[in-house]
Amino acid sequence: MSKVFNVGIIGPGKIANRFASCFQYVPQAKVYAIASRDAGKAKEFAKTYGASKYYSSYEELLKDPAVDLVYIATPHPFHFEQTLLCLKHGKPVLCEKPLALNLKQVRQMTDMAKETNTFLMEGMWSRFFPAVHKTLDLIKSGVIGDIKALHADFGFSGIPNPEGRLYNMKLGGGAQLDVGVYPMFFALLVLGKPDEIKAFSQLASTGADTTTHALLKYKSGATAHILSSIVTDSPKDGHIMGTLGRIILNTPWHKSEKVTVRLNSGEITEYAFPHSGNGFEYQLQEVVRCLEAGKKECDQMPHSMSLLMAETSDEIRRQGGVRYAED
Ligand SMILES: NC(=O)c1ccc[n+]([C@@H]2O[C@H](COP(=O)([O-])OP(=O)(O)OC[C@H]3O[C@@H](n4cnc5c(N)ncnc54)[C@H](OP(=O)(O)O)[C@@H]3O)[C@@H](O)[C@H]2O)c1
Numbered sequence: 211m212s213k214v215f216n217v218g219i220i221g222p223g224k225i226a227n228r229f230a231s232c233f234q235y236v237p238q239a240k241v242y243a244i245a246s247r248d249a250g251k252a253k254e255f256a257k258t259y260g261a262s263k264y265y266s267s268y269e270e271l272l273k274d275p276a277v278d279l280v281y282i283a284t285p286h287p288f289h290f291e292q293t294l295l296c297l298k299h300g301k302p303v304l305c306e307k308p309l310a311l312n313l314k315q316v317r318q319m320t321d322m323a324k325e326t327n328t329f330l331m332e333g334m335w336s337r338f339f340p341a342v343h344k345t346l347d348l349i350k351s352g353v354i355g356d357i358k359a360l361h362a363d364f365g366f367s368g369i370p371n372p373e374g375r376l377y378n379m380k381l382g383g384g385a386q387l388d389v390g391v392y393p394m395f396f397a398l399l400v401l402g403k404p405d406e407i408k409a410f411s412q413l414a415s416t417g418a419d420t421t422t423h424a425l426l427k428y429k430s431g432a433t434a435h436i437l438s439s440i441v442t443d444s445p446k447d448g449h450i451m452g453t454l455g456r457i458i459l460n461t462p463w464h465k466s467e468k469v470t471v472r473l474n475s476g477e478i479t480e481y482a483f484p485h486s487g488n489g490f491e492y493q494l495q496e497v498v499r500c501l502e503a504g505k506k507e508c509d510q511m512p513h514s515m516s517l518l519m520a521e522t523s524d525e526i527r528r529q530g531g532v533r534y535a536e537d
Pocket of ligand 1: 220221222223224225226245246247248251283284285286288306307308333335375381387388
């Protein structure tokens with residue numbers, strides 16, 4: 211029988227609960243250990259997901275030799291130090307998006323992964339959906355011709371709490387890093403590094419961007435419009451527009467279960483990809499494949515993409531006037 215990878219989760223909050231729920235669809239991995247600053251919370255989470263171990267400090271979990279992979283699920287400003295700590299302990303890391311607050315941090319993290327020869331991947335879960343694989347195949351097939359425009363958005367109406375993660379700059383507040391990274395990632399995945407960026411943000415009194423628009427311009431003649439918001443519920447559309455037609459990742463595009471191709475000729479083709487679980491299973495399956503193959507980074511979500519994402523986000527934030535102390 212193939213190995214079952216023991217996953218240790220640090221920061222059992224909202225997203226950790228969603229991630230832990232996908233293990234029933236990935237038999238090659240199990241929730242093995244939980245670490246929280248609060249022992250009671252760790253114990254409760256361990257009980258809910260059947261983990262054998264729980265720890266009241268993150269470092270204790272890293273000292274457990276049975277942990278094969280650490281999933282970091284804390285707010286963004288903690289990703290940097292925690293990832294470095296995991297790598298120093300030789301633990302492979304799957305870290306929630308964004309990998310860190312800025313390019314400077316992401317560079318140090320990817321350098322450390324290389325130095326320690328240890329797996330590191332940013333948890334950009336949208337990358338692994340069958341609908342995204344299909345979209346890339348369709349683009350490659352030339353069915354929509356040359357890409358001229360891309361639109362992707364991700365906005366929701368969040369609780370305007372100046373102390374909370376969404377608004378508090380000390381917790382990495384702001385739309386761009388919370389949800390803007392998704393449409394930005396989509397544009398970078400499809401079109402690559404832009405030749406020019408124009409960005410504009412609305413700011414809250416805390417300094418967090420509540421809505422950010424960015425236009426990415428390409429010498430190929432393509433333009434991407436990306437929108438993120440923590441004050442309004444956007445359509446969550448993902449459209450790629452070519453000279454012969456459009457590819458639509460059906461709403462919400464970032465975890466789409468259907469791809470539609472609408473050609474200028476009037477022909478419409480739909481491809482359905484119903485999820486078994488909540489969608490996190492695709493990302494976990496890919497991480498397991500990487501670990502089984504002894505890979506130190508994932509071909510589908512390589513360090514170069516995390517570096518490009520951080521570089522692009524830095525520029526969007528610079529133009530939008532969004533700054534963290536860590537910048
Ligand atoms: N992939 C996705 O779809 C998705 C969705 C939502 C969020 N995310 C990402 O996941 C990360 C966590 O988001 P979340 O909404 O799950 O966060 P959260 O519930 O607010 O916090 C997660 C955990 O981080 C620790 N933490 C929280 N505030 C802290 C503080 N002030 N100082 C130190 N530790 C703190 C806590 O762990 P303890 O138990 O140790 O106290 C908490 O349980 C973010 O980077 C976010 O971008 C991803």
